[in-house]
Amino acid sequence: MEYDSKILLLCLIFLTFTYPDITYSSKSEPITITATRIHKVTATVYHATYKQTDSTPLITADGSKINPRNLQRWCAISKDLEKYYSMGDTIVVSGTKHMDGMWIIHDRMHHRWKSKIDLLVKPNYLNKWDSIKIHKL
Numbered sequence: 276m277e278y279d280s281k282i283l284l285l286c287l288i289f290l291t292f293t294y295p296d297i298t299y300s301s302k303s304e305p306i307t308i309t310a311t312r313i314h315k316v317t318a319t320v321y322h323a324t325y326k327q328t329d330s331t332p333l334i335t336a337d338g339s340k341i342n343p344r345n346l347q348r349w350c351a352i353s354k355d356l357e358k359y360y361s362m363g364d365t366i367v368v369s370g371t372k373h374m375d376g377m378w379i380i381h382d383r384m385h386h387r388w389k390s391k392i393d394l395l396v397k398p399n400y401l402n403k404w405d406s407i408k409i410h411k412l
Contacts (some may be wrong), residue, residue, distance in 0.1 A: 311411040312359060314390070318371060318407040320400055321351065321393040336383040337362035341395070351382030351393040360411060368392070370407040377412060 323332045323341045333341045335349065350368075352360055360366060364380050374394055384393055392409060 313408050313410045314356065314359065315406050316353075316356070316390045316392050316409055318368065318374070318392050318394060318404045320374075320396045320402050322396065322398045322400075324398065335381040337381050339381045343397075346395060346397060348376065348378045349381040349395045350378040351384045351395070352380055353384045353388040353391045354386050355389050356392070357383070365412040366392075366409045367412050368394070368407060368409050371402075371404045374402075374404075 321327050323343055325332055333343065335341065336351070339349070341349070350366070360380055362380055362383075365377050366380060367376070368378055369375050378392075378394060382393070382395070384391060392407070
């Protein structure tokens with residue numbers, strides 16, 4: 276729980292300083308934040324290997340180059356989620372415990388997958404979570 280509250284606090288601090296739809300008002304009026312849509316998805320992990328990607332495993336769908344020695348918190352989304360999210364968007368993932376937090380969308384999954392995200396991780400790490408919540412930051 277302590278980890279979840281730290282992530283929430285960091286997100287609120289980030290939103291306070293960067294989110295454009297926050298309206299500041301006097302003490303007598305509440306602060307209004309425009310909420311983004313929350314999606315429940317299945318989350319899995321993937322590795323930048325030929326077996327799990329196309330013929331260019333170190334290049335993502337948006338052209339970014341993966342450094343296998345220093346992996347960023349990048350993810351792939353299923354094509355049906357592209358109605359709500361774009362390449363380069365930062366999403367907040369919650370419900371995975373140690374993989375919760377901010378991830379940047381740089382890749383796209385095969386069209387057969389629906390309501391699913393893939394988190395880019397180092398090889399030999401496998402996991403799957405159901406009913407994970409994501410939303411745009």
